[in-house]
Amino acid sequence: MDDSELSAHQVVPPAAGRAQIAAISDAEAVAQWLGEYRASPNTQRAYRREAERLLLWLGDRQLTLSQVRRDHLDAFEAFLADPQPRERWIGPTRPRQDPRWRPFRGPLSPASRRQCLVILQGLFAWLVEAGWVAHNPFRLMRDKRRRLDNRQGRVERYLEKPLWDWLWQWLNEVPGEDAAPRVRFEHERRRFVFGFAYLLAPRIGEMAAARMNDFHRREGRWWWHTVGKGGKAASIPVPPDMLRLLGEWRTSLDLSSQPRPDEVAPLLRGLDGRRGIGENRLYRLVRGTFADAADALSARQGEEGVREVALLRRATPHWLRHTALTHQAQAGVELRYLAETARHSRLDTTARYLHAEDAEWHRQQSRHSLSPGADDDGDQAV
Template identity: 75%
Template structure:
């Protein structure tokens, strides 16, 4: 059960007797989206634990507390109490943080908690929403961006894929070859079909179906919405090689409700946490390799790889599709966005053209034909 004490506010419109129960009811509204529910639970739990340290309830949360809480998210102290590696929630060594949150992650946390408090006000559990008192609320809590920035630019992605695509040595063990093949499939799948991490871990073999000679990927995403995405030839090639390594036929059949991504036994599926760690570890290994190859010349790219998360792969996929000329309506279908303006954040063509035209405007260079001499008066 989440931490939380008895509220000081009046009777509510929900069957709860503690903050923990009230938050649990809010989380229940997201039961159809397990990944969203898990992310929201994490942020709510951090807030309740922080309040619990101060012997406070949600009803006592004031505007000035929000600044202190945001600072705490950026530097959770004492570190030994709050920060640690990923562990099962029941493990006594479990900690709420893997490390300090970045500015964008802190903003996302505040966005989620603003929604929590708004729901609790409507439920009668709280009598006010302190987030509404933030003067710079629009800057802090409007999580919409004018353009997607957390993605790998094409040259860096191409280097990463070449590195991933290099087969292990002939002396490599069977385990090493399996891990290489799986990692290659994970990154290829992420780049070619732009899935969310939960959609990747939940993918089954029979989600890939052929209709009238064309392959499609059937996916159930956020909100339980089911979509069908065209599967490009490169994905079918990766899938065929992966299946062959598992001792299966190259193409999946309609009666294979088995996991796409599998553990070392070749049978059990790979969960979200395992997949997250796999991708993050790969980014770190790639960063170290690039740093050894190019040193300080690749400082920016190395830093990007070390910051990258699994969701960067989705952003990278959609951004590169947009740059390749995929029409906005099809890009929105692949992304499974309900609003076109959400998808439009991946369109960088106008920014590139603006930059190109702006480059025509510059300073005169001495010695260049047509440049005015110093002191010469303009006509």
């Protein structure tokens, strides 16, 4: 990312002339901050998006980073909730170089606005240390804890077990005998993608980058090796269902059921069965599958499935990771092993997936009743 990509900001002097970075504009200063995340491309891309939105908004108001005040933060948060004029700020996904590109796909949800502010708080903290700005306006927020505390509640963006069970059953519906080879291939691919995501909880970037020989056997057990967020390498146990699924996917590619140690070919393949697929293509594949599943569920259940259909339409690839980790926790996988599967550096991050106590809490709370003599299940005593 360079100066012209982010904004046409004018050259500005650093705060008090004490810059610790070699930059002559806000965009260059932000680019150096983003450079600190070069080892985490997905994080860098997300941070770039939020920084770019801020710089474009400031440029529209002829402000620089060093001029941002506390009241500007409220105005910017309101703008995130309703970017106006819409035709200038909102549009469909297009290449960054396309003149029709827009920085927003739509208004940001409260959670997305909070995440944006968290990222920008970190940006300003770094710029203060770099001597580029004199102060961090986020520190003046009275409700800073509510807005910027990066600790979140339990994960809610996941598919509950009955809905996942229905989805997996739907994914396993075999195309008719007269189906074209392409249809059969796409069926096998999306079935493998969803099974892989559910059984091993990978991030979408890890899935797209996976190679056949990332699956390897050690002392009679199969493991999946991946390099994830922050360049952190990990080996994840491969359960029997995953090994079976891998064998079925490889068979559909006319390969042996188990990968060889020297097999560096992509795990996920394009329609030619050889070339890999990128992260964007994989994202569209998963979202498209969720949309197709929602249509199928709506046709089969009608109004009875309205809530579940809505969830499927909202679901993104990351929901599969949340679903996998949540269901593993509910199945009794210990927290320390769950954290290893998730590649979390903090146990409290993994603990957000622990919904298992809800049922017991709900059962015990049922003892508190308006009806004297009710038992634990709410039935009246005779």
